[in-house]
Amino acid sequence: MLNTVKNIGQKEKIKLFLEQRKPIIEDWKHTYYLWKSTPLAMIGTVIIFIFLTVAIFAPLFTTYSPTEQFMEERLLPPSSQHIFGTDQYGRDIFSRVVYGARIEVWIIFIVSIISVMIGIIVGITAGYFGSAVDEILMRITDMFLAFPRLILAMVLTAVLGPNLTNTMIAISLVDWTVYARLGRAEAMKVKSQPYIEAIRAVGAKDLRIIAFHVLPMSISPVIVQLTLRMGTIILTAAGLGFLGLGAQPPTPEWGAIVSDGRSYLVDQWWISTFPGMAIAFVVLGFNLLGDGIRDILDPRLRR
């Protein structure tokens, strides 16, 4: 309709544009209202917002380098100079926690991409082709699911060699099974829809059907699941870091910092406590946000 009316001013164009998009705008308004009326989702959003801001603008918040060592300032308690205190090498804990946020964001980002990609490819292939392909791929998935998640991640990092990159690969290799199962279920549902049969009747090849018709329809539940799992990803990464299998010193990864302060816990409690609190805070934030998103998107609760 926009292209039928040509000679109108800019203002009217905007007005027309808004009028046409009215249902979508109304829908967004309603979503905002629901978000506002779910306090837990709001708290989660605020926490994640703080987490991301801190990660992006880390240098603005800190005065000390996260890795530089000042041996004369070692093991200082929290004060106005070092608000979270210093560790056994005289490094500022606050700087380490703030820069640690960057590493956690990086881990979440990479793990999400790798695991969703593997999961979606395996799941949709299995669901779309069915029969033998399905059996083989899903039994492989079951093999991964059979191990406790943390144990498998530990084994994988131990085999690959403990460093940050390998941690991310290991967590991805543990995490993809969830998306594979979800993707498979969705692909099976979409596959039997009449429009897939119709597009096959036009002569579309399997690859095209999967990429253009099955994938877009099956991706949304996977995305929702991903937001719900981000907390778990951090927890796994921190767990591996704590066990010394994750990021290696002096990388300021939260789990590794907690591990650093372990032997000083009785007298110098601040080394482990503050990064531990950061982990708890962010995981809580992701879980609250995930729950909130699920509630907001639930069509039964929407109206």
Added chain:
Amino acid sequence: MQKVRGDLLNISKLKVVFYTYRGIIKALNGVELWMNQGERLGIVGETGCGKSVTALSIMGLIEQPGEIIEGDILFGDKLLTSMKENELINIRGKEISMIFQEPNAALNPVMKVGFQIAESIGKVKNKKIGKEVYAEVRRMLEIAGLDWERTINLYPHELSGGMAQRVMIAMALSSNPKLLIADEPTSALDVTIQAQILELLDELVKKFGNAVILITHNMGVAAEFCDKMAVMYAGNMVEYARTTNIFENPHHHYTRGLLKAVPKIGRTDELQSIPGIVPDLVNPPSGCRFHPRCKHVMDICRKDFPPLVEIKPGHYVACYLYWKEGIKNANS
């Protein structure tokens, strides 16, 4: 191999089964069908008699757990049943297109209508989707009687059933296929729209000269549209003749039963249903699958399946009642 009886499509002794937990469903039991170029064939029969399965077999779209276990489908000079999937892909859409029953469900709900037509045109003409293809999309929408400016950017849920079916027709005819299979194209639409869609199909097919297989359970629709009609029952072709012959002079007792069940203005006698129910295709009756419901059942009907024989020129019936006539015709 059977003799070639039509110059466009020849189906001989086609058997399709579906493997299910309940047992093997014998969906098609030796279907025979043939048609010439530019002809319009109506396939009628009750729900579950194998009309759609026949159509899907022609397209090569029978999927697990189904399988074609016997028979040939000859399209022009190509034997479709022995072709591999990647060869069939070049036939689908290009030489044989299909229109589906639920037009709204047959369009991908997350894609704009214009893009979906462009996709199929691009595939058929082997072009990247661009300006040229979209020009063709507009032309096809116009031909299908839609205002392209309004329709091209709509999503399927914004279309009414009639509009969606017009879009499907635009898509199916964009490649100018030799054969168009319309699987109950009007069943999901209300009566006035039905008439419009049939008129549109009629007009376009006349213009482009495509052959059409119209699958329907509505005898009226078939009578209006088709040159020839094939009546199916429980996976078999039981009668095949010109439409006028089927209506004026039906031979098979199933066809007669069907016609007696059609309401008509001015009809004074009572509508009659065929006694009995459609057989379970996991355990179909022996011999002629219609024999438990047939008034004129003979011993031979219970033992053997009657072949499709020509009892008059161009009129084929699969029934032992006319078996002798058929033999006479074949010999003379």
